[in-house]
Amino acid sequence: MRLLLIGYGNVGRAFRKLLKEKSEKYPILQNIKIEGIITRRGLMIGDKENFNPDKKTTILEAIDEIQPDVIVDMSSPNYKDGEPSVSAYVKALSNGIHVITTNKAPLALKFRELMEIAESKGAKIGFQGTVMSGTPSINLFRVQPVAEVFRIRGILNGTTNYILSRMYEGLNFEEALNEAKEKGYAEEDPTLDLNGFDAAAKLTILVNFMMNRSIRLGDFKFKGIEGISSDEIRRIKSEGKKIKLIAYADNYTIEVSPKVLSSQDPLFYIDGVENALEIENEIQRIIIRGPGAGPINAAYGALTDLVLLLKGCL
Ligand SMILES: NC(=O)c1ccc[n+]([C@@H]2O[C@H](COP(=O)([O-])OP(=O)(O)OC[C@H]3O[C@@H](n4cnc5c(N)ncnc54)[C@H](OP(=O)(O)O)[C@@H]3O)[C@@H](O)[C@H]2O)c1
Numbered sequence: 001m002r003l004l005l006i007g008y009g010n011v012g013r014a015f016r017k018l019l020k021e022k023s024e025k026y027p028i029l030q031n032i033k034i035e036g037i038i039t040r041r042g043l044m045i046g047d048k049e050n051f052n053p054d055k056k057t058t059i060l061e062a063i064d065e066i067q068p069d070v071i072v073d074m075s076s077p078n079y080k081d082g083e084p085s086v087s088a089y090v091k092a093l094s095n096g097i098h099v100i101t102t103n104k105a106p107l108a109l110k111f112r113e114l115m116e117i118a119e120s121k122g123a124k125i126g127f128q129g130t131v132m133s134g135t136p137s138i139n140l141f142r143v144q145p146v147a148e149v150f151r152i153r154g155i156l157n158g159t160t161n162y163i164l165s166r167m168y169e170g171l172n173f174e175e176a177l178n179e180a181k182e183k184g185y186a187e188e189d190p191t192l193d194l195n196g197f198d199a200a201a202k203l204t205i206l207v208n209f210m211m212n213r214s215i216r217l218g219d220f221k222f223k224g225i226e227g228i229s230s231d232e233i234r235r236i237k238s239e240g241k242k243i244k245l246i247a248y249a250d251n252y253t254i255e256v257s258p259k260v261l262s263s264q265d266p267l268f269y270i271d272g273v274e275n276a277l278e279i280e281n282e283i284q285r286i287i288i289r290g291p292g293a294g295p296i297n298a299a300y301g302a303l304t305d306l307v308l309l310l311k312g313c314l
Contacts, residue, residue, distance in 0.1 A: 004068035005037040006059060006088065007075030008051050011102050011129070012037070014299035015050070015074060020304065028310050034068040039075070041059045059088040061099070065184070070098045070309065072302055074129075077105035078270065079192075079201070079217070086110055093125070098314075100305045102129030102298045103143040106216040108201035111208040124314040126305025131156065131202045132275050134300030135290030141210050142313065143280065151280035152249045156202040158273035159186045159193035159290045160245045161223045164258075165271040168242055174228045185273050196224035197272040203247040203256060210279065211249065222256035224230070236260055242268055 005012055016034065027243040034047035042053025043062045057065065067146050071092050073085050078118050085106045094117055101107070106114065107242035109129055118125050121138075131137045141149070155161050162185050166176035180186035192198050203275045207213050225245055236243055242265055246259040261268045270276040275292025278285065292298050 001032050001070060002035045002066065002068045003032060004062060004066045004071045005034060006039075006071060006073045006085065007039050007103070009072040009074070010295035011077075011298040011302070012293040015072065015302050016047075018296070018303050020300045021219045026307075028307060032306070035068060036062060038254055040225045041043045046108055049179055057239075059084050060091055063091055063095075064089065068092075068159070070100060070306065071224050072306070073099065073101040073106075073109045074298070075103055076132060077103050077201075079105050079109070079197070079275075082106040082109040086114075088119060089125075089226065091185045093121055093123045096121050096123050096125045098309055100126040100127070100129075100309070102127075102133075102302055104130045104198075104201045104205065107208075108204045111205065111216075112214040119265060120195050124309055126135045126302070126309060126314050127205065128305050129298045129299055130205055130292065131303030132288075132302070133294060133297035134276065135288060135292065136304075137206070137277050137288065138209060139304060139308065140279075140288065143310070147281040147283050149279055150209060150251060152203070152247070152277070153267070154203075154247045154277035154281075155267055155270050155275055156204075156245055156277070156292060157196075157199040158275055159194055160196075160199070161270065161275070162186075162230070162273045163224060164193075164243055164245065165249075167228070167230060167233045168237060168271075173228070194224045194226050196222035198233065198245045203249060203254065203274070206247075206277075207249045207254060217253065220254040220256075223258065225258055228258060244268075244270070303304075 037044045042056045045054045082105045126140045163176040163182050201217050204217045241260050241262050243258050244261050247256045276289040278287045
């Protein structure tokens with residue numbers, strides 16, 4: 001099976017390394033070959049650890065040249081229009097080429113359109129890495145395809161959860177944010193985490209996939225943690241409660257906003273960069289918790305999708 005990787009940053013490198021390691025142990029991965037890697041700098045043909053582009057091409061040209069069976073998109077999200085990934089997926093899927101992605105933007109913007117093309121061409125889309133990285137969230141639903149989901153509730157952004165946890169312990173917002181940056185939990189420009197956008201993108205993907213809806217990022221309100229003061233956190237703490245940024249969806253409401261949780265709530269205990277997701281379906285309430293980010297985790301998500309694809313389970 002021929003792979004074309006799009007993006008070779010933290011996740012791309014972790015994915016390549018993980019694929020090499022696991023190929024030695026798992027025979028199902030032995031015939032997987034990385035045939036090309038493309039970034040903004042160009043296309044490198046073949047599989048080498050150090051990225052050195054052979055030529056300047058677009059992703060669409062690279063698909064023609066490499067003729068992959070699967071494209072694995074680990075490029076940066078573009079929330080304006082999802083490009084160049086959206087066009088790459090349309091071209092790939094239309095030609096029966098499967099897509100695996102850790103990039104949230106294309107699916108948060110064009111979920112239904114892309115799924116419809118995939119279904120009509122018998123191609124598959126794996127996207128475990130877009131929500132909770134390697135912690136099975138998307139792929140958990142793949143083993144429960146007929147249990148109807150009517151409620152989703154989660155802590156889906158590690159940066160904001162870390163900041164709120166540290167504010168609960170006495171830091172002010174600026175101190176908690178700076179600490180998150182120092183530890184590598186927050187990006188230099190953390191706007192999309194702090195204002196709830198990142199959690200909203202993940203919730204959009206979950207709702208489309210698990211609740212069979214057709215929504216786009218922007219169809220519902222989201223609010224982040226900016227403006228939450230230390231005083232407010234102290235007051236809520238004195239009542240035995242915590243504030244968490246909660247992504248929520250049921251049949252009437254979809255929203256991301258800070259909520260006050262009591263100690264009876266299982267999400268009360270999710271602290272630091274950990275993520276959690278509560279899924280209520282017609283037969284059970286499932287709660288999963290685990291790391292929501294990290295390049296190695298995201299690489300596990302993408303590699304898991306690849307194995308599921310090979311086994312016919314995507
Ligand atoms: N890091 C995590 O913990 C994590 C977890 C889950 C999901 N993700 C998602 O996984 C993706 C990759 O994350 P990362 O941490 O690896 O990011 P990164 O280190 O910043 O790497 C991004 C890569 O994407 C490439 N790229 C950006 N725009 C491109 C374009 N228009 N065409 C082709 N290549 C392009 C960059 O190429 P240049 O070097 O040429 O600019 C770079 O190789 C992102 O969508 C991220 O949201 C990340």
